Amino acid sequence: MIRITNNRLSLQEIMxxxxxxxxxxxxxxxxxxxNRGRSGNVSEIYYEAYSEMAEQKMREIENEAQTKWGIxxxxxxxxxxNIKVGESSIIIGVSSEHRHEAFEACKYIINNVKAxxxxxxxxxxxxxxxxxxxxxxx
Amino acid sequence: xxxxxxxNNKIKVKLFAILRERVGESxxxxxxxxxxxxxxxNSEILKKxxxxxxxxxxxxxxxxxxxxTGDTIISSKDEIALLPPVSGG
Numbered sequence: 271m272i273r274i275t276n277n278r279l280s281l282q283e284i285m286x287x288x289x290x291x292x293x294x295x296x297x298x299x300x301x302x303x304x305n306r307g308r309s310g311n312v313s314e315i316y317y318e319a320y321s322e323m324a325e326q327k328m329r330e331i332e333n334e335a336q337t338k339w340g341i342x343x344x345x346x347x348x349x350x351x352n353i354k355v356g357e358s359s360i361i362i363g364v365s366s367e368h369r370h371e372a373f374e375a376c377k378y379i380i381n382n383v384k385a386x387x388x389x390x391x392x393x394x395x396x397x398x399x400x401x402x403x404x405x406x407x408x
Numbered sequence: 409x410x411x412x413x414x415x416n417n418k419i420k421v422k423l424f425a426i427l428r429e430r431v432g433e434s435x436x437x438x439x440x441x442x443x444x445x446x447x448x449x450n451s452e453i454l455k456k457x458x459x460x461x462x463x464x465x466x467x468x469x470x471x472x473x474x475x476x477t478g479d480t481i482i483s484s485k486d487e488i489a490l491l492p493p494v495s496g497g
Binding site: 301317318319320322323324326348359360380383384385386387388389390391392401402403404405406407408 | 425497
């Protein structure tokens with residue numbers, strides 16, 4: 271399941287999606303908004319996406335992970351809009367037969383989502399708002 | 409008939425993040441000749457919106473959700489977007 275959403279992320283829903291009796295391993299990455307950014311204190315982050323392209327790119331990354339590691343199930347959900355410190359902006363979950371594939375696929379997916387998916391973040395504090403430096407798409 | 413031709417030459421361009429903020433619109437329309445390339449379109453955009461000149465070479469252009477090269481020819485039916493460096497996750 272690939273999704274860009276304005277809603278709070280639900281771990282319970284994601285765990286349900288990953289259930290698979292043939293999977294002996296489940297690996298998960300959760301990205302949270304932290305209270306310090308490059309420009310100082312952060313109270314929240316505003317995320318913006320080119321949703322149609324972002325979901326296409328995330329499916330492309332999913333297919334690559336599927337080919338490389340033969341994973342059983344994958345969930346990748348990115349939240350957009352204003353997200354407060356401590357809340358989650360992204361959750362990647364992978365289930366596979368054994369742990370090696372789940373760990374590797376999870377790492378591959380989050381690294382590639384950060385580098386290849388058209389999503390932008392702006393760090394917001396009481397004093398300032400600043401778009402994060404990023405990676406130019408290829 | 410004349411207005412159809414003019415409509416065909418109007419290219420809509422989506423803007424995101426800092427580019428959207430600098431222009432104040434999430435979508436702009438550029439009137440351009442038939443057979444325009446991505447490079448030509450970008451120079452027309454910078455002429456019309458000089459506030460984006462400092463971002464030249466700091467964004468890529470996507471056509472129908474794929475990042476493309478400057479010599480790609482586009483039409484008014486294509487979905488065009490200017491994408492600054494990404495920072496998701």
